Amino acid sequence: MTTLPKIKVLATGGTIAGSSASSTEMTGYQAGTLGVDLLLSAVPGIQKIVDISGEQISEIDSCNMTEEIWFKLANKLNALLADDEITGVVITHGTDTMEETAYFLNLVLNSSKPVVLVGAMRPATAISADGPLNLLNAVKIAIHPDSIGQGVLVTMNDEIHSARDVTKTNTFMVNTFKATELGILGYIINGEVKYYRATTRKHTTNVDLPLEHITELPQVEIIYAHANQNRILIDAAVESGAKGIIYAGMGNGSIHCNAEAALIDAAKQGVIVVRSSRAGNGVVVTTNPFWDENNFVKSDTLNPQKARILLALALTQTNKPEEIQKMFSEY
Numbered sequence: 363m364t365t366l367p368k369i370k371v372l373a374t375g376g377t378i379a380g381s382s383a384s385s386t387e388m389t390g391y392q393a394g395t396l397g398v399d400l401l402l403s404a405v406p407g408i409q410k411i412v413d414i415s416g417e418q419i420s421e422i423d424s425c426n427m428t429e430e431i432w433f434k435l436a437n438k439l440n441a442l443l444a445d446d447e448i449t450g451v452v453i454t455h456g457t458d459t460m461e462e463t464a465y466f467l468n469l470v471l472n473s474s475k476p477v478v479l480v481g482a483m484r485p486a487t488a489i490s491a492d493g494p495l496n497l498l499n500a501v502k503i504a505i506h507p508d509s510i511g512q513g514v515l516v517t518m519n520d521e522i523h524s525a526r527d528v529t530k531t532n533t534f535m536v537n538t539f540k541a542t543e544l545g546i547l548g549y550i551i552n553g554e555v556k557y558y559r560a561t562t563r564k565h566t567t568n569v570d571l572p573l574e575h576i577t578e579l580p581q582v583e584i585i586y587a588h589a590n591q592n593r594i595l596i597d598a599a600v601e602s603g604a605k606g607i608i609y610a611g612m613g614n615g616s617i618h619c620n621a622e623a624a625l626i627d628a629a630k631q632g633v634i635v636v637r638s639s640r641a642g643n644g645v646v647v648t649t650n651p652f653w654d655e656n657n658f659v660k661s662d663t664l665n666p667q668k669a670r671i672l673l674a675l676a677l678t679q680t681n682k683p684e685e686i687q688k689m690f691s692e693y
């Protein structure tokens with residue numbers, strides 16, 4: 363008898379586990395109400411291809427994700443992935459913060475085995491719910507040898523994405539996940555997993571952020587740039603004890619003149635300031651040498667919500683801007 367690959371499904375909630383009163387209701391539903399066994403039972407034939415079992419980690423709408431759940435997930439994953447019998451792990455997750463959980467795990471997991479996050483845009487009760495096929499695809503990706511060493515992956519809508527580059531781009535459509543300019547890694551077509559590229563950035567086994575020494579994340583706030591900005595929120599962030607500030611700058615991480623002095627004051631007090639961008643694409647580089655002289659870090663291509671995760675993790679190791687800048691260039 364051939365033994366099937368062993369897959370664990372860790373369920374956290376989200377629309378994939380959501381239910382609503384009518385099958386045409388696509389947005390007015392409660393996320394995270396259905397248990398993991400019910401999600402697996404909606405995927406016909408899954409037991410024939412994998413030895414699969416589920417575990418409920420949380421039952422939340424992912425807009426309420428917390429770092430406590432991240433640590434619970436990460437510790438659970440590191441233990442599971444160290445088990446020789448486990449081929450890979452699938453995580454069912456809401457789409458709102460899926461990219462953040464995926465990137466956090468991409469930085470702290472210490473295994474080259476496949477870890478695949480999957481969700482849905484339509485609740486499980488909807489006509490043409492996207493969850494069951496997405497889940498089947500996630501399992502197929504998790505058992506595919508080409509997925510080994512790719513870092514944490516995200517799949518939705520027949521696409522395979524790297525945790526670092528993917529972002530949610532649409533409020534309700536099933537093709538919401540995109541890695542706009544950097545591109546998808548591959549597809550799943552007719553149940554076949556096909557890779558075309560790999561990320562060049564360090565992840566999982568190549569990242570030195572030892573989870574056993576990290577139990578909580580330092581406070582890092584995101585300040586969104588806009589016309590007519592003032593310094594109120596930046597000062598409030600510093601006064602409340604923030605150790606880092608992500609400035610979601612305009613265009614190439616540009617800083618409004620009314621916010622600049624507040625950010626310089628923050629940096630003088632030891633708060634690490636990272637210039638990211640609200641533009642959604644492109645690399646944040648030096649535009650004004652004055653910002654570099656004040657030790658502002660550049661986020662590379664990381665969007666503000668992902669820059670927040672890398673900065674928080676980096677601050678558990680160092681508060682030297684040049685060392686943090688190196689991490690932003692490599693991770």
Ligand SMILES: NC(=O)C[C@H](N)C(=O)O
Pocket residue numbers: 375376377378393422423424425455456457458459481482483484
């Ligand atoms: N499509 C979804 O999963 C959205 C939901 N609010 C969640 O993130 O849990």
